[in-house]
Amino acid sequence: MTPLDHKLLRDLWRMKGQAAAIGMVIAVGVMMLVMMTGLVTSLDETKRAYYERYRLADVFASVSRAPDSLLGRLAGIAGVASVEGRVQGGALIDLPDSALPVQAQAVSLPDRRDPRLNAVYLTDGRMIDNDKSDEILLLQAFADANSLRPGDSLTATMNGARRKFHIVGLAQSPEFLYTTAPGELLPDDARFGVIWMSNSALAAAYDMQGAFNEALLSLAHGASEPAVLDAVDRLLDSYGGTGAYPLSEQTSNRFVSEETNGLRAAATGVPPIFLAVAAFLLYIVISRMVQSERSQIGLMKAFGYTNAEVGAHYFKLVLAIAIGGALLGCLMGIAGGRAMIQVYTAYFKFPFLVFQLEPSSFVIGVGVSILSASAGGLFVLRQVFTLTPASAMRPPAPPDFSRTGRIGRSLNRILDQPSRMVLRRITRQPGRMAGSVIGIAAGMALSVAMLTLFEGFNRTIDLTFNVVDRSDVTVSFTHAAPDTTIYELKRLPGVLLVEPVRIVPAVLHSGLYSYRGAINGLTQAPRLNRAIDQGLAPIPLPKEGVTLASALADILHVRAGDTLTVEVRQGRQPVLKLPVAGIATSLLGSPAYMNLTALNRALREPNRVSGAYLSIDSNQSEAIYQTLQDMPSVAGVSLKADARNAFRTVMNQGAGAIRYVMGAVAFIITFGIVYNAARIAYAERERDLASLRVIGFTKGEAAFVLLGELGIVTLIAIPLGSMLGYYISFGVAAGFSTDLYQIPAVFHPSSYGTAAVVVIGAAVASGWLVKRDIDRADLISALKTRD
Structure with missing residues (x-):
């Protein structure tokens, strides 16, 4: 080991606190990269394996009724590998502990054979006996939420008839990783279930003997998906086809993909922020170390060491910290990834886990951390190369504290000597102070951004269910019903207010861009469920045209005044040409709004509604629920309280849970930055503080000279x-917003107050640690510095 390597080890030990703090900043950045990349890879691989093992279809096509003989023609379409026809329909489940009927989807399984597509994974019990029409499989998540087990019985209403079924098994399916009731946006395991029955039993329940109402297709390798979709639509059009759509637009798969894409974006954008902060800190630390070791650099050059050798010595110091932090970050990323993947597995209801780390993330993490740290170190090495032995061994000129200006002279009359020392240090070395200020401000900005994000999530929930949705109950109908149904609801005892709505599933086209969603028809001045923009102002609904959320307008690349082609996927399935009347930033999802009367007029179906929002007297809720349950036109009833809980669950799990990890990381970064600022200041003034002690200053007075500077810099x-946090918050909030919900940047005073408390707390803790070193300092060793 060379003498310079011995010096390197001594330097690392001497500055172990600073090195550990900087290394932790690097480790956090690498941890986020490795953890998030590992999560994305694991989720992608688990989803791919699950889809492949249980043969999830590539194309879904619903029809009103088509004969089984048509399946052969579908199989003959070029590019189609296999076809499965099945029966599916809506159901209402009666639970003994619930006054409201629970919506469910009934799905058929082939008689006496395994499904070619969309197989199920049996988690408990056994498969159904095809000779027994009352046996069913139940979605495991729904069964767990309602304490149902194999051997239990339940009553369900299918196609207007109430039937009793026996649960023989629980199952999961790649088709139902994310389950929502028809017409609803949020999943709720307790309020929506899936029932699997034999094809013969379900076909008899829905009068579908010898027919199917949904076709599933898998595609051969290299098949043209658009061509297959067009061919399927042409075949099924005369049978009431509602339009074939690919797996990418299937609700469950789309949600899982969006969550994964959100993680992928975070893995790309978040770690560089932490690594940039680490590079900045390394630059400050190494730069000030070079300045304090001028004489040592001169001696090394005088003894024959070249510029390259001396520069390599300090560069090794940078690399040692960067590599140590990167390796620690890799280990932390593996541990964090293993912990978080369990959360995602439960959240997405995967029956198994394919945990896989992405090797490239380790290479990228270590490489980027070294490069970012080296970037800061290279600027410092220029100072080493420019120093000659003669100038380096000459001590730098002492700072001139005599010209403090008029303000300084005025303050000198009222300040004691330690306070004047603090003031002189700040006024005469503004560059160094600015570096510390910027570093601490960056840490606080991260804390402000994360606290603002927390407030944004809470604000979204509050606005959604207290400002936008002011109803108590949402009722959906089995079909587009006449508006006389609204009058029937108004006459129910305990119903205070009824507001109609019509939601029409449709595919919106604009040139090459399309979006599968729905048109929401609202009354002219809705009171119970309102269209509200981010400024809490009502979104105007013109008498003609459609109003789009800004997120949807971006997807379709349209502006106000453009024309949309709307393919309605309901009833007669007309194709409409609708002008874009306006664009607004909505609070929830990516909706398209229309005036209810204008929507019905465009559909040529006047006075039709698909649901209603109710405000009710809570004292009569049980009677109202029972009446709604007995109405044959009612497909489902949901409570706002249940929807609120479901929404909170969605935002607190999955990608939303990452915000807690990022919040903890922001606080760690803040402490690391403040602690580094304190350690750097102490390293620079160690001899000065020792001199003060020798001439009679107490430990407290000497510590005040340093900690007072830290306090002013922190303030x-x-x-x-x-201010920095204000601007960062918009980017962070946008990164967490999805098609499902938009997270606003909410600037609450408590966010700034909490972030300030965190910074001040970090300064106090750092000051205490540094003061402990000041009190323990060896005065003789500190004063043995050559001037």
């Missing part, structure tokens, strides 16, 4: 960090 950094 200056707080408003700057608040």
Whole structure:
């Protein structure tokens, strides 16, 4: 080991606190990269294996009724590998502990053979006996939420008839990773279930003997998906086909893909922020170390060491910290990834887990951390190369504290000597102070951004269910019913207000861009479920045309005044040409709004509604629920309280849970930055503080000279960090927003106050650790510095 390597080890030990803090910043950045990349890879591989093993279809096509003989023609379409026809329909389940009927989807399984497509994974019990029409499989998540087990019985209403079924098994399916009731946006395991029955039994229940109402297709390798979709639509059009759509637009798969894409975007955008902060800190630390070791650099060059050798010595110091932090980050990323993947597995209801780390993430993490740290170190090495032995061994000129200006002279009359030392240090070395201020401000900005994100999630829930949705109950109908149904609801005892709505499933086209969603027809001045923009102003609904959410307008690449082609996927399935009347930033999802009367007029179906929002007297809720349950036109009833709980679950799990990890990381970064600022200041002034002790200053007075500087720097950094956090918050909020919900940047005073408390707390803790070193300092060793 060379003498320079011995010096390197001594330097690392001497600055172990700073090295550990900087290494932790690097480790956190690498951890986020490895963890998020590992999560994305694991979710992608688990989803791919699950889809492949249980043969999830590539194309879904619903029809009103088509004969089984048509399946052969579908199989003959070029590019189609296999076809499965099945029966599916809506159902209402009666639970003994619930006054409301629970919506469910009934799905058929082939008689006496395994499904060619969309097989189920049996988690408990046994498969159904095809000779017994009352045996069913139940979705495991729904069964767990309602404490149902194999051997239990339940009553369900199918096609207007009430039937009793026996649960013989629980199952999962790749088709139902994310389950929502028809017409609803959010999943709720307790309020929506899936029932699997034999094809013969379900066909008899829905009068579908010898027919199917949904076709599933898998595609051969290299098949043209658009061509297959067009061919399927042409074949099924005369049988009431509602339009074939690919797996990418299937609700469950789409939600899982969006969550994964959100993680992928975070894995790309978040770690560089932490690594940039680490590079900045390394630059400050190494730069000030070079300045404090001028004489040592001169001696090394005088003894014959070249510029390259001396520069390599300090560069090794940078690399040692960067590599140590990167390796620690890799280990933390593996541990964090293993913990978080369990959360995602339960959230997405995968029956198994394919945990896989992405090797490239380790290479990228270590490589990027070294490069970012080296970027800061290279700027410092220029100082090493420019120093000659003669100039380096000459001590730098002492700072001139005599010209403090008029303000300084005025303050000198009222400040004691330690306070004047603090003031002089700040006014005469503004560059160094600015570096500390910027570093602490960056840490506070991260904390402000994450706290603002937390407030944004809470604000979204509050606005959605207290400002947008002010109803108590949502009722959906089995079909587009006449508006006389609304009058029937108004006459129910305990119903205070009824507001109609019509939701029409449709595919919106604009040139090459399309979106499968729905048109929401609202009354002119809705009171119970309102269209509200981010400014909490009502979104106007013109008498003609459609109003799009800004997120949807971006997907379709349209502006106000453009014309949309709308393919209605309901009833007669007309194709409409609708002008874009306006674009607004909505609070929830990516909706398209229309005036209810205008929507019915465009569909040529006047006075039709698909559901209603109710405000009710809670004292009569049980009677109202029972009446709604007995109405044959009612397909489902949901409570706002249940929807609120479901929405909170969605935002607190999955990708939403990552915000807690990022919040903890932001606080760690903040402490690391403040602690580094304190350690750097102490390293620079160690001899000065020892001199003060020798001439009679107490430990407290000597510590005040240093900690007072830290306190002023921290106080200056707080408003700057608040301003930086304001702008960062918009980017963070946008990163967590999805098609399902938009997270606003909510600037609540408590967010800034909490972030300031975190920074001040970090300064106090750092100051205490540094003061402990000041009190323990060996005065003789500190004073043995050559001037």
